[in-house]
Amino acid sequence: GLDIDDKGNLMQTRPAFGGNIMATIMCDRFRPQMATVRSHVMPMPERVPGRSGTIVRASLPISEADIFTKVLQVIRDGKGGEVDIAGAEFIVSGGRGMMSKENFSILKELAEELGGVVGASRSAVDAGWMPADRQVGQTGKTVRPKIYIACGISGAIQHLVGMQDSDLVIAINRDPEAPIFEVASYGIVGDLFQVVPAITSELRLLKAAAKAA
Numbered sequence: 001g002l003d004i005d006d007k008g009n010l011m012q013t014r015p016a017f018g019g020n021i022m023a024t025i026m027c028d029r030f031r032p033q034m035a036t037v038r039s040h041v042m043p044m045p046e047r048v049p050g051r052s053g054t055i056v057r058a059s060l061p062i063s064e065a066d067i068f069t070k071v072l073q074v075i076r077d078g079k080g081g082e083v084d085i086a087g088a089e090f091i092v093s094g095g096r097g098m099m100s101k102e103n104f105s106i107l108k109e110l111a112e113e114l115g116g117v118v119g120a121s122r123s124a125v126d127a128g129w130m131p132a133d134r135q136v137g138q139t140g141k142t143v144r145p146k147i148y149i150a151c152g153i154s155g156a157i158q159h160l161v162g163m164q165d166s167d168l169v170i171a172i173n174r175d176p177e178a179p180i181f182e183v184a185s186y187g188i189v190g191d192l193f194q195v196v197p198a199i200t201s202e203l204r205l206l207k208a209a210a211k212a213a
Contacts, residue, residue: 002035010035015138015161038142085134089146090116093136093163094124097152097173097192101129106196107151113203114147121153137162151192155180172196 003011009026010033016023027033085091092111094104107118120130122137136143138158148166153159155171155178163169164183171184172192181187188195 002037009033015157043144085117085119085136086141086143088117088143090114091119091136091143091145091147091163091166092116092149092151092196093119093121093153094130094151095121095153095159096123096127097154098124098129099152101127103193104129106193106200110149110196110200110203113200113207116145116147119143121156121159150180150184151196153180154178155182 001013003013005011005026007028009028012025012035013022014025015021090111092107092114094107098104098107104118104120104124111118118130118134119136120134122135122139124130125132125135125140132140135141136159137156138161140162142162142165144165144167145163146167147170148163148168149170149172150163151172153171154173154175157179160179160183168185169180169183170186170188171178171180172188172190172195173180174189174191176189
């Protein structure tokens, strides 16, 4: 997070030492002070009608000899049409508890019923079960969905910092002492391989009933 102390110094708080502590970083001897934050870390401020800023135009004389990098080629990732996980309203994420790449299919089915996308913890990405662009957490993406369903995710601080500002968090885990339950709006202690398909099935029944009504 970001804050300003009583002397006007910018205070930057971020995970440190492998995410085991939260460190506050200050730079009180130099100006200007500046910090960057990840997308979706902070809520979008409301627009103030009539408010305008001052545009200052400046010229920067620079020659090609001053530029040490050059774009040689642009390669598209071929994932056109897929929703970026950082902007998704519904996310179903899996962790080490998914046990294999193939088991993520049950999360995909649930995500499709919700109109959302599948995410993953770092351990699941490191295992090769999900691509890196679906990783949520300190070394992945920060998300703020309406609903975040964590399946088989223990809740390491590195993961929590990436999803703890979700509107509603549902955690499914066999371990009742899993840290993920500390930030969950609703917690289900049970076998995700039974719970997730049951939720998906119930959603399909509700949709079918709504269409028939």
